[in-house]
Amino acid sequence: MSRPTGPTGPVAALPGWLRQVALALPFASQFVISGSVADLHRVHDDVGAPGHLDAVAALVALLRGEGYELVYRYDPLDGIVLAHAREGVSSDAFFPDAHLGRSTAATPGRLADLVKLSTTQTALRVAVVVDVAETFWHEDGSSSPEVRTLLQVCQRLTRAPATGTTRPGRRVPLLNPVLWLVDGTPSAPAWLVRSPGTASVSIPLPELAERLRVAQDVAPALPGHADLAPDQQEAVVAALAESTQGMTVRAMHDVARLAVDQDVPAEHVTEAVRSFRAGSLESPWQDPALLDRVARAEETVSQRVLGQQRAVRHSLDVLLRSAMGLTGAQHRGSSSRPQGVLFFAGPTGVGKTELAKALAEVLFGADDACTRFDMSEFAAEHSEARLIGAPPGYVGFHAGGELTNAVRQKPFSVLLFDEVEKAHPRILDTFLQILEDGRLTDGSGSTVYFSECVIIFTSNLGAPQAAAVGPAPGPIGPAEVAAARTAVLTAVRRHFVEELQRPELLSRIGDNVVVFDAVSEQVAGVLVQRQARAVVDAVLQRRGVEVVLEAPVLAALEEQAVAHLGSGGRGVGAAVETVLVNPLARTLASAPRGGTLRVTAVRRGPEGWELQTAT
Numbered sequence: 001m002s003r004p005t006g007p008t009g010p011v012a013a014l015p016g017w018l019r020q021v022a023l024a025l026p027f028a029s030q031f032v033i034s035g036s037v038a039d040l041h042r043v044h045d046d047v048g049a050p051g052h053l054d055a056v057a058a059l060v061a062l063l064r065g066e067g068y069e070l071v072y073r074y075d076p077l078d079g080i081v082l083a084h085a086r087e088g089v090s091s092d093a094f095f096p097d098a099h100l101g102r103s104t105a106a107t108p109g110r111l112a113d114l115v116k117l118s119t120t121q122t123a124l125r126v127a128v129v130v131d132v133a134e135t136f137w138h139e140d141g142s143s144s145p146e147v148r149t150l151l152q153v154c155q156r157l158t159r160a161p162a163t164g165t166t167r168p169g170r171r172v173p174l175l176n177p178v179l180w181l182v183d184g185t186p187s188a189p190a191w192l193v194r195s196p197g198t199a200s201v202s203i204p205l206p207e208l209a210e211r212l213r214v215a216q217d218v219a220p221a222l223p224g225h226a227d228l229a230p231d232q233q234e235a236v237v238a239a240l241a242e243s244t245q246g247m248t249v250r251a252m253h254d255v256a257r258l259a260v261d262q263d264v265p266a267e268h269v270t271e272a273v274r275s276f277r278a279g280s281l282e283s284p285w286q287d288p289a290l291l292d293r294v295a296r297a298e299e300t301v302s303q304r305v306l307g308q309q310r311a312v313r314h315s316l317d318v319l320l321r322s323a324m325g326l327t328g329a330q331h332r333g334s335s336s337r338p339q340g341v342l343f344f345a346g347p348t349g350v351g352k353t354e355l356a357k358a359l360a361e362v363l364f365g366a367d368d369a370c371t372r373f374d375m376s377e378f379a380a381e382h383s384e385a386r387l388i389g390a391p392p393g394y395v396g397f398h399a400g401g402e403l404t405n406a407v408r409q410k411p412f413s414v415l416l417f418d419e420v421e422k423a424h425p426r427i428l429d430t431f432l433q434i435l436e437d438g439r440l441t442d443g444s445g446s447t448v449y450f451s452e453c454v455i456i457f458t459s460n461l462g463a464p465q466a467a468a469v470g471p472a473p474g475p476i477g478p479a480e481v482a483a484a485r486t487a488v489l490t491a492v493r494r495h496f497v498e499e500l501q502r503p504e505l506l507s508r509i510g511d512n513v514v515v516f517d518a519v520s521e522q523v524a525g526v527l528v529q530r531q532a533r534a535v536v537d538a539v540l541q542r543r544g545v546e547v548v549l550e551a552p553v554l555a556a557l558e559e560q561a562v563a564h565l566g567s568g569g570r571g572v573g574a575a576v577e578t579v580l581v582n583p584l585a586r587t588l589a590s591a592p593r594g595g596t597l598r599v600t601a602v603r604r605g606p607e608g609w610e611l612q613t614a615t
Contacts, residue, residue, distance in 0.1 A: 015041050015210065017203045018062050021179070025066060026172040028199035029119065029157050031179040032133075033059075034186040035203035039248040042213055050217055052249060055181055055203065059129050060084050066174065068125040070094060072114060075131040079106035080114060083129070094124060108136065109146035112153045118176050119157055126176045133180035137187055151189070154178060158195035184445045206249055211241040214249050218256040222266035236266045243273045245336050246439045246447065251276065277336075277449040278411040284364055285339060285412075285452065291323040297362045304358050305351040307523035311514045315342055315359060318512055319454065336438035340454040343509045345488050346516030347463040349568020353418065356456045360414040363454065370414040371406045375423040384427050389443030404442040411452045420457040425500055435508035457509075462491030466518065485515040519568045524561045527572045532557060535581055543588055548598045553580070553611075556602045583611045 014022065018041070021031060033055070040052040043061050053061060056073050060083045063071045070091055071084040085091045095114055111130070118126035130136075136147050143151070157178070180188065192198055206214065215237040219225055225233060244252050258264070259272035262281060275281050284290060294316060301312050322339040344352040353372070360370035378387060389401035406415070417423075417431075434440055438451045466484035492513060496506040519527075532554060536547045560579050564571030579602055591597065601612040 014043065014062065015058075017041075017201050018043070018058060020199070020201045021059065022062060022066065024199040024201075025174045025177065027175070027197070029175050029177055029197040030154065030192065030195070031177060031199045031201055032182065032186050032188050032193055033179060033201045033203065034182040034184065036205055036248055037181050037183040037203060038250070039203065039206075040250045040253065041203075042210065042217070042249065050213070052214070052217065052253065056083070056129055056131055059179060059181075063127045066125075068127050068174075070118075070124055070126045071129065072118075072127070073129040073131060074106070074111050074114075076135055080111060089124065094126070107146050108144065108150045112146065112150040115150065115157075115178055116153050119178070121176075125174060127179065128177075129179045129181065131181045132183070134182050134187055137189055155189075155191050158191060158197050205246060208241060208245070210249075211244055211247075211252065212237065214252050215240040215244075218252060219266065219269075221256050222259050222269060223263050225266040228266060232267065236269055240269045240273070243270045243336070246437055246449075247273075274451065278452050279408075280411065283412065283452065285322065285325075290363070291320075293362055294319050294323045301355070301358045301362065305355045306526055307520055308351050308355065308516055311344070311346075311351075311355065311516050314512075314514045315355060316362075318342055319359065319363065322454070336449065336451050338435065338438055338450045338453050338455045341435055341509055341512055342454070342456045343492070343513045344456060344458040344516060345461055345492050345513055347466065347518050347566075347568055348460055349570035349572075350516040350519055351569060352458040352516055353416065354569075356414055356416045356458070359454065359456075363414065364412055369410065369412070370416055371410065372416040372418055373403065374418050375420050375427075376418075378423045378427050381424050381426050383424065384430065385443065387427060388430060388440060401442050404440060404446075404448045407448050407450060407453065411449070413452075414454045414456060415450075417455070417457045419459060421459050421461055421495060425502065428500065428502055428505055432502075432505055432508065435505075459492065461495050462488030465491055481517060484518065488515045489513060519565055519572070521562050521565070524565060524572050525558050527569060528554065528557045528561050528576060531573060531576045532580065535576070535584070539584070539588065544594045545588060545591065546596045547584070548596065549580075550598065550600050552601050553599050579609050580611075583609050587611055587613060 017033070017035075021033070024031070037055045040054060041058040042050050043053050043058045044050055060071050060073070064084045064086075068084070069086040069089045070082065072095070073081050073083045082091050095117060111128075115128055118128055136143070136150065180192075182188070186193065186200070193200060219233065219237050219240060222236065225236060228236065240252070240255070244255065247255075255269070255272050255276045258276050259266075259269060262272070262275070264272045264275075271283075271286070274283060274285075298309075298312055298316055301316070302309050305312060318340045344355065346352065356372075357367045357370045361367050363369070373387075377383065385401070387401050387403045389404055403415075407413070420428075420431075430440065434450050434455065439447050439449050441447050465487035493506065497503045532549055536549065539545050539547050557576060557579055560575040561572040564575050567574065583602070584599070587597070598614045599611050600614055603610055603612070
């Protein structure tokens with residue numbers, strides 16, 4: 001059989017979804033076309049020049065090239081429009097009141113007449129394109145009588161396929177089809193999609209080869225492109241195509257418009273892509289001072305997160321790559337990935353969450369740039385809807401998800417997923433897409449980009465195994481510390497590889513698993529001093545009383561803190577609260593404001609801890 005041709009050449013020159021339509025025309029009486037219907041599509045015009053058309057116009061161009069003499073389109077606003085009529089063919093004689101390029105107010109009943117007429121005659125090759133087709137598909141019986149008549153006509157068509165019409169050069173007649181266009185996921189009736197005479201065609205996001213062709217079309221409009229050498233122009237095209245992974249053709253046009261409007265040079269086109277995704281022209285990652293802040297942050301962060309110098313250094317090394325623009329530089333098209341990914345593992349209360357907040361302050365200037373998600377709240381499978389939004393038809397569909405909304409509101413942020421091992425495995429699959437592609441499509445079909453975020457997971461995996469390492473009692477030496485870290489890494493790997501059977505998630509994290517050490521006695525002593533000072537300052541500010549803690553009090557506090565090191569820093573805080581804050585509050589409740597209160601000792605009484613004081 002000779003190969004069919006498109007508008008100006010072989011079918012192979014068309015986008016993949018249009019090739020599917022062209023090849024199915026001899027046997028499909030109806031098409032359900034879904035996916036990126038709202039996107040633009042690269043189709044050659046009558047003189048061979050590439051044009052970027054919407055889905056309806058691209059279908060009309062294809063059908064015109066396939067020899068169809070009349071092509072009609074319908075949508076709820078415009079009614080019936082004659083989109084194409086071959087010269088010499090009288091559209092009035094076939095279907096009156098539908099004129100070329102002009103809207104004709106028409107009811108669904110009138111559309112039913114057109115469908116019935118076009119699919120039962122053989123004199124002309126006629127196609128009907130129905131846009132926004134989902135407006136007709138109501139399974140609850142709420143459709144109007146005219147809509148039900150239309151659907152009955154089309155249902156009959158599935159049982160008795162439309163009569164074919166011949167075309168020179170083809171041995172098999174082409175059918176006169178009805179092409180239903182659905183934006184997003186199809187919700188067509190079962191009788192339509194399950195019919196052997198229906199072809200289901202999905203319009204995907206453009207692959208790299210298609211984006212390269214589109215980039216060649218739009219790059220000449222970028223500022224300064226004409227002044228570049230040929231090899232530089234090729235580099236601009238490649239950069240635009242690779243950096244727009246996961247984006248539509250229409251979005252690529254918008255990036256070019258943004259670059260022109262903001263005078264972004266062609267050689268910096270990836271900055272325009274980044275600005276388009278983030279919705280902001282100013283990026284902290286482009287701040288020249290960021291590199292210096294990250295490079296000098298180790299000392300200040302280590303003072304905030306005590307006893308975790310190795311974890312701090314490892315984390316800052318990852319951020320240093322991001323500040324230098326080297327995140328994923330070994331991968332082509334890596335600009336869509338998150339700026340950094342870290343996995344904090346270790347015992348509870350050792351500073352994992354605190355380090356995440358400290359890194360957010362280093363990068364973005366404030367702790368509140370860290371958005372925390374407690375993954376124990378997402379243990380059920382259905383809780384995925386809370387994270388990314390409910391799918392169409394469900395309660396909360398238009399509200400969006402907690403994660404996607406957070407990234408929209410703060411595209412430059414640290415996303416902290418606390419205790420990730422407690423999340424449902426299906427939610428972990430969502431993280432796979434975020435880490436690999438840097439994007440996520442929420443329940444409403446909107447795409448959210450994570451390319452400006454740092455993603456941090458925390459986990460207590462391996463903490464029991466690590467606690468069992470080393471002599472007891474007694475201090476832990478370097479060998480025991482190394483053995484504890486190995487135990488944690490082994491537990492993390494076992495969890496993802498053997499229990500969850502998702503090694504690919506661990507591979508996305510790579511060597512960025514940061515193991516935190518247990519809180520040592522020395523660190524506990526420093527924490528006691530800091531927390532005791534915070535208590536004294538708070539009393540002075542709120543009660544006007546100067547509290548002096550003598551050495552035996554601080555020694556008792558450290559002793560109790562060391563006894564609760566199994567809970568890390570939280571255990572230290574609990575000890576300070578129990579031994580000092582609670583009895584101090586009782587004492588101050590009956591004391592006058594102002595003056596000095598000297599705490600000389602603490603002891604455990606029959607009703608709890610008590611203070612010995614002097615004024």
